[in-house]
Amino acid sequence: MKNIFFLLLISSVQPVLSQTKLEKAITNLENNYEQEKVYLLTDKSQYVAGDQIWFKSFVFDGYNRTALSTTLFVELYNSDKKLIDWKTILLTNGEGSGDFKLNENLPEQVYFVRAYTPYMTNFSEDFQIVKMIPIYNPNATETLEIAKNPNWSAKVFPEGGNFINGMPTKFAVRLSSDTSLPENWTGKIIDAQNPNVSITTFTSFDKNVASFKITPTLGKKYQAIIQDNTGKKQTIDLPQVASTGLNLEVSSSNEGVRYSLKGVNLKQQLQNYKIVGTINNHLAYKANITQLTNDASSLIPTKVSTGANAVLQLAIFDEQDNLVAQRLCFIKPNNLKIEKADIISQNLKQTPRSFNSIDLSPESYFKNYTVLVSDDNGNNNPEEENILSSLWLTGDFTTKIDAPAQYFSKNANPEALDALLISENWKRFDWNSLLNGAVPTIKTSSQKFLSYKIKPIKDNAILKDAPVTLALKLGENPPSVSLFKTDQNGYVYLDNLNFNEPLGVSLFVNSEKNKESSTDNLFVTVEPLINPTQFKGNFPNTKYKLVKATENKKLPIAISRAINNQKNNKKEENIDVQIEEVKIVGKKQDPKEELNKQLSSGMFNSMNSTIFDFVNEDQHAAGSTNILDWLQGRAAGLTFQRNNSGENVPYIRGNQAKLYLDETPADPSMITSLPISNIAMVKIIKASGLIGDAVVIYTMKGGLKSKNTGKETKKNNLAIVKGYDKPSEFPIEMLDDNSATKIENDTRETLYWNPNLFESDYVPPRIKFYNNDSAKQYKVLIISFDEDDNLLYDNRILK
Template identity: 90%
Template structure:
């Protein structure tokens, strides 16, 4: 926080020659506790096996989009913590997008998406985002059900943590549960010695919290009796009443945060007490009490946060710099600084499969939008959104039911304040910081991707040696540069930003009198930062798995998703048939001759894609042929197995693998040199074979026209960079979609990067499905100063 506000309660201040313990702690905090948080937006809240999960990530450093990290790891796990898939996402101005293609045979259960930057691994894993994703499969032996178990527990939290004799004290009551919380609950406060008399009562603001105020008497034991709407009760003890201490009261308004301090039976009263306010681990406010007094109060102006919203942590320290009270409060809870989208035109229809458009103002300060349009207009409630993640859940590890409610149009600021009284800022601990402890930074915030390259010649590591590395990105021509290895034999490639296969070839200057050769050269490449193993536990959810019944009932949205998958397959089949028709009557070419020569019987199919390695230069290098195949055949995708090898899937189902028409597995294929491959064939839904990938090796007198190039394989390594997002399909009214009988798409438009330069004005264009009468439109954007635009509305 750049603006630090200092307040002196008296004018005379003595100069300090050296830093106090607290001042050293503040310096420590400023220098060592920079931290990030992630919000992950998905196009839907639940999916069917075989669906595609589209996601957009926003990474923040405090309340601004991060400038620390340019790389984000996003991982998909099942409920047993088995890693299903992962993506390496490029962050630009803290934003990045991607997708997961779900296998059609995924068992029905709750899955989890984990997202974190390499820099975030220096801190507690609890602050990495873990998003719950229920995935349904009608063919699974088990079904997901919402648990009816409503067991809960309650705790009472005094404001600032102190409960002092004779001091009116505000309490927050907080409920927690592994599953779901009761809809509503009430409570009363009693003296344990006189349980039949109610001192005060309270009613819950929401499922999470309630609050009450009480003035305690020394020696009495107070209890809270809580009862939910189903009749369940629980009795909890309030803290023991203290005879001395500090009472802190805080309130927040549009003008700022007001605090009042009252000391009870303190030796030196409040003299030399310090008030420290931090926002996102940065000092924002500091005041010293130099008078001999038992009471002090002040208004902290909103300029400490430049007028923006956010959480202020107030900490009170005594004359010995000991922490004696602390309190969290929200800055301007009733005046959220959130912009709305300026829609200057719209053309929306209820007609099935009609074209629709929404125009945004080209004069806006916001230039890049994230937009989701769906027909789920009947349910506009949100459990979580970017506002609640930015201002609340991104910084707390406890489970909060429906956090988006605290920043909605009808939000209750008293409820938010009670919630913050019950919370604890765990990004750092004052006592630890006061002791001088600092986090261990193992992974620095590197720009883009970095690799270490180990050149080897004649089985020996080249130390302090001059080598030439040729870098070839995709189909681009290679570029060569001279490097010198370090004492460990490594060359470092830093700040690489790429999303196509990168070939790294090694060359060494020839020795005098010897012919130059690459046969004795070998090169390995390792990324400097890798995904880390998840060590924690996934959050408890409201779901449970039960044995599936004979007539398994699916949620309506899942039935629609399954029907959409069927429609997509119909559309793909029409496209394939059109391509086959185009092939009829064509003159025989060398590729067809090669196919006839190598393929037999049932392995011949018109519904196939062929890659000829004999007559054509496929620019495949010497890597893994399955890695090379990614993105080269329509409908063919890959999922990594437990061994990290790519396994082919066609239209969501695992494809069979054949080597010279004999069934094999990915491990056998991955070890096969590409120079030995004559042909690769991808077959889709053909007769007895079904979906398959076939690898044919060189036989007889077959010889690649590029043999000389292919033999240079030992000195080449292929590196995968950032995962390139797939393109979201915009349904068009053509012959293929006309074959679809019932269009049930839920997500009608997904664009994580709608730029104002794409159209003038920026235009959201989509086609209706067969049933939508109104559209749920979500728009998110940030301007150059990181002011947020958030608009979630129903349009008709």
């Protein structure tokens, strides 16, 4: 925060020749505590096994999109912390997108998506995003159910942290639960010695918080009795009343944040007390009290946050630089600085399977948009979380907040947000640790893009301080050759690489005198400098529980629609498969069929198969990491899921396929270690006899040789490197009533997903999609940032 506002409560101050303990702590904070946070938008809030999860990530440094990181790891776990899949996402201006294809056989349970940059691993794992996603499976033996009659606990928090004799004090009451919170609750404050008389009462603002005010008397014990709408009660003690200390009161308006300090029985009153305001770990405000006084107050103007919304942490220090009070408050709660989308035209219809479009203004300061259009089913369910609540609340606070988006909705109650912030603490740093000189250990720097460590080996010896030649081949592009020199440990480093296709790294070394140059004695390994880290924490508890599924279990409407949508997709896939089978049957005898007869035994011969011939045809597979990676997207109905070792496991129509190597059962590790140059044929078999669904790999044998002279042979001097995961393209569905697929009921929920809609050649950015069979109105979510990181957030219903 570069706009720092200093306030002196007297007209002059003595010059300071050296930094005080507090000033050193502030310098430490400014220099060492830069931190990031992530918001992850998914196209839906719940899924069915076999669905595709589309996600867009926004990474912030404070309240601006990050410039620290260009890489984000996004991981999918089950409830037992088993890694299901993971993606390496490229961040451009703090934004990146991707998707997960869910296996049809996933058990029904709550899954979790974890997202973090490598730089974020330097700090507490609690600040990495862990997003809960329920995934249903109609064939599961256990089903998800929302827990009823939740258990909850309550705490009370005095404003500023102190409860002093004779000082009117505002309290926040905060409920928490491992599952869910009661719909509403009330409470009263009593003197423990006179429990039948209420001193004051309160009613919850929402499920999370309430507030009340009380003036305490020294020696009395106060208690809060809280009761929820089901009749459950809990009694908790208020803090002990102190005879001395500092009372802090804070209020926020559009003009700024006003604070008032009152000292009670302090030796030197408030003289030499300091008020420090920080925003996102940066100094934003500082004031010194140099007079003998028990009362001090001031207005912190909104310019400390350049007029933007922000959470301000106020900390009060005594004359010895000890922390004596602190408080969080929100700047301009009644005036959120959010832009809306400029829609210049729309063509929306309610007719089933009709074409719809929405045009955004080409003259807007916002040029790149994230857009989600969904069927609005009329339930009017409020958002649980959005980019606003992540930016201003949940990205920085690790305690569970129920429906945080409500605090920034159209009808939000500023008192509720203020009470919530009284009950929270800023945990990204600790003032007492800072005052003691503690500095975080930065083990992982904020490197740009991807970097790799290459180890060249010749004749089983590491080459140290030696010249080597590396040929780098990206996908189907021609290789580029460069001369490098290994360091004293025998390594070469490739830094700041941005690619999403397989990268081949080949090693060459000049031949010794009177010896023929050869690559047979060369070996090369490539290791990424930054890898995903193991998750050590615990996933948050959820409101769901697993119960035994009944024969006619009731599914949420959205899940029933998703299941029907999957059936529609399978109809389309089956048509594609049938067309492919007809093509194969109708062909005359050709070299591929001859190869199949030569390599396949009777059990592995099936009419329902797809064959890839590596002997007679150039399959352009030399740039692929392994044959399973090459197969992705090349056969209808064949998909892949990564296992815990990061290897692709094949699935055919949602069922895990068997793997065979020369008709002998194999596992993915055996297949991925096989050089593609040794492969003669690959056969995809679907639902055939005793074999079932299978991927069969045949190797070169019996004198087989590739007839394609342009085919490359994999050598030991070649390593294949995986870069960023390339996002899949979201399909713009158009279902024709007369098509061969005969889709009877289109029940898609997500009608349009585009994480990167942009203006080109002054053509208005256009949102275009086809209706399903039932949508009468549409939920349209639009997010964007301009060059100054001003936020556009628009979530509306269009008809």
